[in-house]
Amino acid sequence: MDEKIYGWWLPPDVSVHGAKIDxxxxxxxxxxxxxxVGWGIFFVWCLFRFRARPGHTALYAPVKAMATKYIEAAVxxxxxxxxxxxxxPVWLAYKNNVPEDAKALHVKIVAEQFxxxxxxxxxxxxxxxxxxxLISGDNPLGVDPEDPDGKDDITSVNQFHVPVxxxxxxxxxxxxxxxxxxxxxLRVKQDTIPGQKIPIWFEATQTGHFELACAQLxxxxxxxxxxxxxxxxxxDFAKWQAENAPPPQEPPAAAAPDNQPAPEKK
Amino acid sequence: xxxxxxxxxxxxxAQDHGHHELPFWRKWIFSVDHKVIGIQYAVTALVFLFFGxxxxxxxxxxxxxxxQPMPVFGKLLGETAMPGGVMAPEFYNQLGAMHGTIMVFLGxxxxxxxxxxxxxxxxxIGAPDMAFPRLNMASYWVFLxxxxxxxxxxxxxxxxxxxxxxxxxPLSVIAPTGQTIWLLSMVLIITSSLLGSINFxxxxxxxxxxxxxxxxxxxxxxxxxxxxFLLLLAFPPLEAASVLQLMDRLAGSSFFLPSGLVVSGExxxxxxxxxxxxxxxxxxxxxxxxxxxxxxxxxxxxxxxxANNTRKPLWGYRLLVYSVVFLGFMSFxxxxxxxxxxxxxxxxxxxxxxxxxxxxxxxxxxxxxxxMSLYGGNIRxxxxxxxxxxxxxxxAIGGLTGLPLGLTASDxxxxxxxxxxGHFHYVVAPGTLFALFAxxxxxxxxxxxxxxNETLGKIHFWLSFVCINFIFMPMFFQGMAGLxxxxxxxTVYAHGRGVQALNVVISYGAWGLGLVQLVFIVNFFMSLKxxxxxxxxxxxxxxxxxAAPSPPGHGNFLTEPVVYREPYEYSVPGKAxxxxxxxxxxxxxxxxxxxxx
Numbered sequence: 107m108d109e110k111i112y113g114w115w116l117p118p119d120v121s122v123h124g125a126k127i128d129x130x131x132x133x134x135x136x137x138x139x140x141x142x143v144g145w146g147i148f149f150v151w152c153l154f155r156f157r158a159r160p161g162h163t164a165l166y167a168p169v170k171a172m173a174t175k176y177i178e179a180a181v182x183x184x185x186x187x188x189x190x191x192x193x194x195p196v197w198l199a200y201k202n203n204v205p206e207d208a209k210a211l212h213v214k215i216v217a218e219q220f221x222x223x224x225x226x227x228x229x230x231x232x233x234x235x236x237x238x239x240l241i242s243g244d245n246p247l248g249v250d251p252e253d254p255d256g257k258d259d260i261t262s263v264n265q266f267h268v269p270v271x272x273x274x275x276x277x278x279x280x281x282x283x284x285x286x287x288x289x290x291x292l293r294v295k296q297d298t299i300p301g302q303k304i305p306i307w308f309e310a311t312q313t314g315h316f317e318l319a320c321a322q323l324x325x326x327x328x329x330x331x332x333x334x335x336x337x338x339x340x341x342d343f344a345k346w347q348a349e350n351a352p353p354p355q356e357p358p359a360a361a362a363p364d365n366q367p368a369p370e371k372k
Numbered sequence: 373x374x375x376x377x378x379x380x381x382x383x384x385x386a387q388d389h390g391h392h393e394l395p396f397w398r399k400w401i402f403s404v405d406h407k408v409i410g411i412q413y414a415v416t417a418l419v420f421l422f423f424g425x426x427x428x429x430x431x432x433x434x435x436x437x438x439x440q441p442m443p444v445f446g447k448l449l450g451e452t453a454m455p456g457g458v459m460a461p462e463f464y465n466q467l468g469a470m471h472g473t474i475m476v477f478l479g480x481x482x483x484x485x486x487x488x489x490x491x492x493x494x495x496x497i498g499a500p501d502m503a504f505p506r507l508n509m510a511s512y513w514v515f516l517x518x519x520x521x522x523x524x525x526x527x528x529x530x531x532x533x534x535x536x537x538x539x540x541x542p543l544s545v546i547a548p549t550g551q552t553i554w555l556l557s558m559v560l561i562i563t564s565s566l567l568g569s570i571n572f573x574x575x576x577x578x579x580x581x582x583x584x585x586x587x588x589x590x591x592x593x594x595x596x597x598x599x600x601f602l603l604l605l606a607f608p609p610l611e612a613a614s615v616l617q618l619m620d621r622l623a624g625s626s627f628f629l630p631s632g633l634v635v636s637g638e639x640x641x642x643x644x645x646x647x648x649x650x651x652x653x654x655x656x657x658x659x660x661x662x663x664x665x666x667x668x669x670x671x672x673x674x675x676x677x678x679a680n681n682t683r684k685p686l687w688g689y690r691l692l693v694y695s696v697v698f699l700g701f702m703s704f705x706x707x708x709x710x711x712x713x714x715x716x717x718x719x720x721x722x723x724x725x726x727x728x729x730x731x732x733x734x735x736x737x738x739x740x741x742x743x744m745s746l747y748g749g750n751i752r753x754x755x756x757x758x759x760x761x762x763x764x765x766x767x768a769i770g771g772l773t774g775l776p777l778g779l780t781a782s783d784x785x786x787x788x789x790x791x792x793x794g795h796f797h798y799v800v801a802p803g804t805l806f807a808l809f810a811x812x813x814x815x816x817x818x819x820x821x822x823x824x825n826e827t828l829g830k831i832h833f834w835l836s837f838v839c840i841n842f843i844f845m846p847m848f849f850q851g852m853a854g855l856x857x858x859x860x861x862x863t864v865y866a867h868g869r870g871v872q873a874l875n876v877v878i879s880y881g882a883w884g885l886g887l888v889q890l891v892f893i894v895n896f897f898m899s900l901k902x903x904x905x906x907x908x909x910x911x912x913x914x915x916x917x918x919a920a921p922s923p924p925g926h927g928n929f930l931t932e933p934v935v936y937r938e939p940y941e942y943s944v945p946g947k948a949x950x951x952x953x954x955x956x957x958x959x960x961x962x963x964x965x966x967x968x969x
Contacts, residue, residue, distance in 0.1 A: 112870030165748030290854030301630025
């Protein structure tokens with residue numbers, strides 16, 4: 107993993123939708139800086155100019171400050187623009203334009219204390235049924251071994267492989283408590299709510315090795331609930347899938363690694 | 373019963389109690405005097421503020437030097453919390469949850485409302501006491517057991533609450549016993565707030581002195597009135613929610629638990645069918661107005677101190693009042709901006725980000741009024757004024773950084789990062805707490821009859837101001853880098869290692885700030901004994917509390933005060949003095965000989 111990409115500001119954005127989020131963050135901060143510095147200069151000047159000193163008295167009558175009204179009106183106008191010009195369209199476009207099924211890779215993600223489980227549909231493009239009642243140490247996703255659709259499903263723990271330049275729709279849920287699926291470089295974040303399956307999507311624009319963090323306090327291991335995000339070239343992704351496809355006739359769960367991976371320390 | 377029936381004949385009540393000495397336990401422990409109760413609340417809250425800050429100073433060791441044994445305290449706290457002197461992750465989570473809970477519910481709110489609200493409000497409206505003194509006493513005596521119970525949870529099996537101050541289920545439902553104690557304490561503390569809030573409303577509405585119309589009320593009283601309504605209307609849902617969560621933990625109900633939960637590979641044996649998000653709605657329906665419960669009294673104090681030390685009327689007094697009332701209303705319809713990442717529908721999220729942008733407008737107006745109040749003043753920079761002045765830019769940073777969090781698209785990236793921590797701490801720590809310090813230095817002479825030491829006060833201010841910015845400013849950069857909050861060891865992540873150096877800076881800032889508070893503590897106690905004695909009105913102020921003796925006796929005023937004018941009549945042209953108190957009649961002069969309008 108390239109550590110040099112992480113500094114004191116936004117890490118690079120490797121998603122299709124992220125540029126607009128970054129743009130909003132940047133516009134917002136320029137706006138905030140302008141307001142703060144502008145008012146700040148006036149504030150400091152007031153403190154100096156109107157300091158108590160011999161011979162100086164305060165002004166009883168309130169000053170007619172039309173400028174403040176114009177500034178307040180300008181703030182309102184800018185906020186309306188930020189709200190309806192920048193934030194809402196970006197949010198609506200991101201939330202409503204989930205890529206079509208046929209074009210996208212689908213992945214099911216189940217969070218648990220303190221690991222991320224990934225399930226890919228495999229060659230047939232169909233997920234096997236899963237049931238909370240079937241969850242066990244060997245079968246962290248509760249995949250039904252009887253379901254033929256699940257025979258070729260690929261599962262992994264804390265290793266999230268996705269192909270570059272392909273829309274990926276992930277369906278997020280949790281087995282136990284609320285976690286939050288957060289990949290900073292992809293500008294995605296979604297709480298995982300037990301009892302709910304929430305779809306979100308992204309499309310990566312470059313390959314690389316990044317990280318998935320849990321963003322919602324989920325217990326004592328919250329800090330180490332980390333997964334590797336591996337954005338592969340289409341060839342590498344196909345190769346990874348082939349290598350990890352379960353051998354025929356065996357229950358798919360056999361391919362899954364341990365339920366409780368060792369705490370991952372660098 | 374005289375305490376509860378004196379509305380309408382306050383004066384008689386003042387005389388009833390002014391002339392006989394109460395035994396110690398009635399005067400100082402089970403007191404019905406609003407000033408004693410205010411001081412009880414304030415001192416209790418200050419102790420908890422320092423305790424809550426100590427918890428954070430311990431966490432800062434782990435954040436600056438993850439996995440290294442903590443000097444001194446590592447050995448003191450036992451093997452369960454600190455195996456081998458290194459903080460355990462579950463202990464870290466306890467410290468985090470308790471820091472938040474203590475600072476908000478046992479510290480800032482009791483100081484701002486229980487302390488200053490109780491002590492100052494009746495004095496500023498010219499009342500001899502609160503409307504229901506025994507209810508007032510009950511409020512404190514429900515609060516204190518709640519606090520002690522809360523702290524005692526550290527000794528429960530498995531330790532204190534460790535699911536954050538927000539206590540999101542299902543995590544909080546499967547947490548150890550400490551969470552049960554947390555919920556029980558919350559029920560007590562909320563009950564205490566409710567008792568207090570109804571008392572404030574009745575007192576302010578019913579017991580204002582003759583001539584004290586609503587437009588003559590000091591801004592602080594307006595702020596307290598709005599705050600009391602927020603407490604009254606917002607706290608009951610959390611009290612109900614706490615009881616529901618208690619049922620989930622103890623009685624096997626599933627209000628917040630969905631079906632099919634599997635914890636550590638075991639099926640959770642519960643009925644299921646509940647919703648974890650229901651808790652979040654109930655919690656934030658309280659906790660967002662709660663933000664305004666923290667900030668409104670602070671704004672009130674800043675207004676008092678600014679008017680007094682600029683020696684001119686507040687700029688836009690009515691605008692300020694309209695703004696806080698509007699803030700109060702709006703604070704009930706923004707709560708779900710804390711929940712944008714829970715997968716809510718786009719209609720809901722658009723509604724809540726719109727209301728969030730709307731609520732920023734009155735805050736901008738309030739800040740504008742404060743800054744414009746400086747314009748044309750004759751500004752005295754004493755310690756209260758330094759803290760009140762610093763409030764303005766600090767609160768501005770806190771408010772402005774709320775924008776990227778209130779807008780859904782930017783919140784995708786910044787939600788639950790250190791950016792959030794920086795944002796709300798700027799509002800609450802160098803914002804509200806600085807205002808509270810301004811209030812302490814400002815009203816200390818009224819409460820004790822003595823002035824606090826100015827030199828120590830200024831040292832306290834400047835060092836606090838520097839340290840606190842070293843704590844919270846770097847957090848914005850950590851948040852920008854994507855670092856999640858509540859991480860026991862941020863160096864697990866590459867993006868955390870990138871900003872780890874800032875964690876060391878922040879920790880030194882925090883320990884420095886802790887040390888600086890010792891200056892305040894020394895000043896606070898030293899001045900009790902050796903501070904310069906003051907008369908009724910040491911700051912040459914205009915509001916009613918300065919008509920009473922310092923300190924005021926039981927019953928407050930020697931003669932029934934009458935109000936003749938607006939609250940901030942400073943530097944009125946043609947007057948010899950630069951202040952015309954509300955309580956001095958025109959005919960008797962404005963406190964100065966020979967000056968007639």
